Amino acid sequence: MKKSLLFISIFISSISFSQVGINTQTPQKTLHVNGALQLTNELNVGGTSSTTGSAGYSGQVLTSQGDGVPPIWQTLDTNTNDGYKLKGVYRTTLTNVAISALQTSSPIGTVNDIKVNSTDNFIFIITQNLASTNSNSGFTTASSLNFEYIFNGTSYISPIEVLQRQGFNDAIKGIAYSFSILNAPTGTFSLQARAWKRNSQGTSETIYFNRNASGTVIPGSLVVFVYEK
Numbered sequence: 001m002k003k004s005l006l007f008i009s010i011f012i013s014s015i016s017f018s019q020v021g022i023n024t025q026t027p028q029k030t031l032h033v034n035g036a037l038q039l040t041n042e043l044n045v046g047g048t049s050s051t052t053g054s055a056g057y058s059g060q061v062l063t064s065q066g067d068g069v070p071p072i073w074q075t076l077d078t079n080t081n082d083g084y085k086l087k088g089v090y091r092t093t094l095t096n097v098a099i100s101a102l103q104t105s106s107p108i109g110t111v112n113d114i115k116v117n118s119t120d121n122f123i124f125i126i127t128q129n130l131a132s133t134n135s136n137s138g139f140t141t142a143s144s145l146n147f148e149y150i151f152n153g154t155s156y157i158s159p160i161e162v163l164q165r166q167g168f169n170d171a172i173k174g175i176a177y178s179f180s181i182l183n184a185p186t187g188t189f190s191l192q193a194r195a196w197k198r199n200s201q202g203t204s205e206t207i208y209f210n211r212n213a214s215g216t217v218i219p220g221s222l223v224v225f226v227y228e229k
Contacts, residue, residue, distance in 0.1 A: 046070050060089070084122065084227040090114050094129060094220030096210040099197040105148060108209060111191045111224050116184050118228040123181040125149065125156075127193065129220035132172040133165050133205045134213035141165050141205055144198040149222075151181060151191045160198060163207065170213035193222050 021027030023034040045062065047053030056062070056073030063074045094109040108129075116123070131145055142164040149156045158177040165171035195209040210220045 088226040090224040100206040105196040120229040124225040135168040148194040
């Protein structure tokens with residue numbers, strides 16, 4: 001009964017004033033909540049009647065832009081010891097792919113809308129992936145692999161890794177890599193990640209990226225930090 005009365009109250013309020021009040025008879029905005037608010041999922045800001053607003057990135061805070069303007073998600077300035085400030089953090093989850101042919105690559109993910117506003121900058125990239133092969137033969141094999149990261153038309157190549165399997169044992173390897181880009185041009189950019197199978201010794205096997213040998217998907221990650229002066 002209490003819920004029904006609350007619904008009726010909200011309905012009457014919206015008809016009379018084109019505003020909705022919860023625990024108030026005099027709502028001051030389109031939605032006026034007089035009490036505590038609990039969120040159990042993301043908070044989306046901005047957007048339109050046909051597009052979803054932004055939920056921001058991990059670690060960002062919601063910043064007011066004043067009356068009549070929606071707030072925006074921003075990364076708090078974090079100074080380095082040489083005067084650079086953290087201006088943006090961008091991330092994506094890297095997908096799983098299987099590559100059998102030698103000297104072949106496949107895209108595994110892209111970080112979009114990386115904003116660079118000052119020419120005095122550096123961009124720090126951290127990535128984590130997984131590679132595996134399964135025991136489809138009793139031979140000892142070794143396969144080489146690495147990753148390519150493409151930013152503004154320039155490729156950054158990670159060191160070669162070797163995935164070696166003994167007999168009927170599966171092989172699995174976690175691969176972390178980080179690198180920096182100095183004085184990137186200003187603008188909005190994307191960073192694409194690609195997985196490469198290079199060569200094999202013994203029986204040529206399929207390399208599974210970001211899943212284990214039994215087929216369980218273990219997504220990789222790609223995180224971009226933009227620092228500027």
